[in-house]
Amino acid sequence: xxxxxxxxxxxAHVVHCTPPRxxxxxxxxxxxxxxERAIVAxxxxxxxxxxxxxxxxxxxxxxxxxxxxxxxxxxxxxxIHPQLTGLTDMDCQPFDEATIAxxxxxxxxxxxxxxxxx
Numbered sequence: 001x002x003x004x005x006x007x008x009x010x011x012a013h014v015v016h017c018t019p020p021r022x023x024x025x026x027x028x029x030x031x032x033x034x035x036e037r038a039i040v041a042x043x044x045x046x047x048x049x050x051x052x053x054x055x056x057x058x059x060x061x062x063x064x065x066x067x068x069x070x071x072x073x074x075x076x077x078x079x080i081h082p083q084l085t086g087l088t089d090m091d092c093q094p095f096d097e098a099t100i101a102x103x104x105x106x107x108x109x110x111x112x113x114x115x116x117x118x
Contacts, residue, residue: 034060035059035060035061035062036060036061036062036106036107037062037064037103037104037105037106037107038055038061038062038063038064038105038106038107038108038109039063039064039065039066039067039100039103039105039107039108039109040052040055040063040065040066040067040109040111041067041095041108041109041110041111041112042067042068042110042111042112042113042116043066043067043068043077043080043092043111044068044069044072044080044092045111045113047111048066048068048111049080049081049083049084051109051111052066052077052081052084052088053083053084053087055109056084056087056088057087061107063088063090064103064105065090065093065099065100065103065105066090066091066092066093067092067093067094067095067096067099067100068092068093068094068095069094069095070094070095070096071094072092072094073094074091074092074093074094075091075092076089076090076091076092077090077091077092080092
């Protein structure tokens with residue numbers, strides 16, 4: 001009989017000590033990780049610069065990559081856009097599908113000239 005009372009107390013204690021359930025946001029992930037992973041293609045132009053600045057300050061975006069033309073070299077974003085100094089230490093990489101696939105972004109923003117977006 002004692003073990004039943006002990007079990008009932010233990011169950012009550014477990015129910016009482018269980019942390020509140022974390023309700024996922026619209027993204028389906030728990031709140032701290034509800035940030036979308038994004039990259040910017042066409043990061044060297046004015047639109048790319050402004051888009052990067054906006055994404056770096058966005059509360060639900062993690063900017064994980066910046067890309068430019070295929071023939072370019074890897075160079076720091078702050079070398080291209082000094083206005084981003086102090087906001088990021090990210091490099092701008094040559095556009096490469098394999099590199100982008102490894103990053104596994106959820107969002108890809110195109111800041112490219114019109115002819116490249118088709």
